[in-house]
Amino acid sequence: MKTKVLLLFTACSLALLAHGRDFYQLKIYHLKTHQQSQQLEDFLQNAYLPALHRAGISKVGVFKPIAAPETESEQLVYVFIPYTSYDQFAALEDALQRDKMFKTDGEVYLNASYDRPPYDRIETILLNAFVDSPHVQLPDLTSPKSDRVYELRSYEGPTEAYYRNKVEMFNKGDEIGLFKRLGFNAVFYGEVVAGSRMPNLMYLTTFENKQSRDEHWEAFGKDAYWKELSARPEYQHNVSRNQQIFLYPAEYSDF
Numbered sequence: 001m002k003t004k005v006l007l008l009f010t011a012c013s014l015a016l017l018a019h020g021r022d023f024y025q026l027k028i029y030h031l032k033t034h035q036q037s038q039q040l041e042d043f044l045q046n047a048y049l050p051a052l053h054r055a056g057i058s059k060v061g062v063f064k065p066i067a068a069p070e071t072e073s074e075q076l077v078y079v080f081i082p083y084t085s086y087d088q089f090a091a092l093e094d095a096l097q098r099d100k101m102f103k104t105d106g107e108v109y110l111n112a113s114y115d116r117p118p119y120d121r122i123e124t125i126l127l128n129a130f131v132d133s134p135h136v137q138l139p140d141l142t143s144p145k146s147d148r149v150y151e152l153r154s155y156e157g158p159t160e161a162y163y164r165n166k167v168e169m170f171n172k173g174d175e176i177g178l179f180k181r182l183g184f185n186a187v188f189y190g191e192v193v194a195g196s197r198m199p200n201l202m203y204l205t206t207f208e209n210k211q212s213r214d215e216h217w218e219a220f221g222k223d224a225y226w227k228e229l230s231a232r233p234e235y236q237h238n239v240s241r242n243q244q245i246f247l248y249p250a251e252y253s254d255f
Helices: 002-017 034-054 086-098 100-105 160-171 175-181 210-222 224-230
Strands: 023-031 061-065 075-083 121-129 149-156 188-194 200-207 241-249
Touching (some): 023 034, 023 086, 034 075, 034 100, 075 086, 175 224, 200 210
Antiparallel strands (some): 023 075, 023 121, 061 241, 121 188, 149 200, 188 200
């Protein structure tokens, strides 16, 4: 009984937190073999994304790390799913189970045998959109998808209070406005509400290519407002770990 009450409370809390803001899911597929990679690609392109589109989720991002394959011990595929609300996220699994076309198109993946799984594991991160950036924004890019650089950043805080302080720095401190003014083409800013690294916030900026990415960050570091904002006493020591992941979109990714 206590477990059911706790789950209900958690679901209600997430729904309230996400009220008026998008709710995001970042799925990270961990793969070990080329066969798994091919099977997942086919599933995502021909079954999963079309099913999400039928469920009312029109723009889904699929990304892969920019790295030399020989330096990686495993392959990763990132799938970013923006929902208009927590309720839409909660209803998705039932919608997929009722989707006959999804089951047909994804049969090989969905009915894979235990000794030939299509992935090693799936990691899931759930996020609420920031108050001052409540909705997903599609990037305005024209370069080939293979040239683009999508930078996923993760900012962990030493404590919950310092984490909330960093979120405030983005919102009230208008760090979001600074990124917008400098043309970073941010897709989302999100507060992590469930994930392996917490307390944590994440955001995704996008660039035409690596040169553009480097030029944007150089301008950011020299910007007078950033120098003033980052020097404010109230915003010190609010990030304990900053992780940068460089990605590029799959050809069938919606953006």
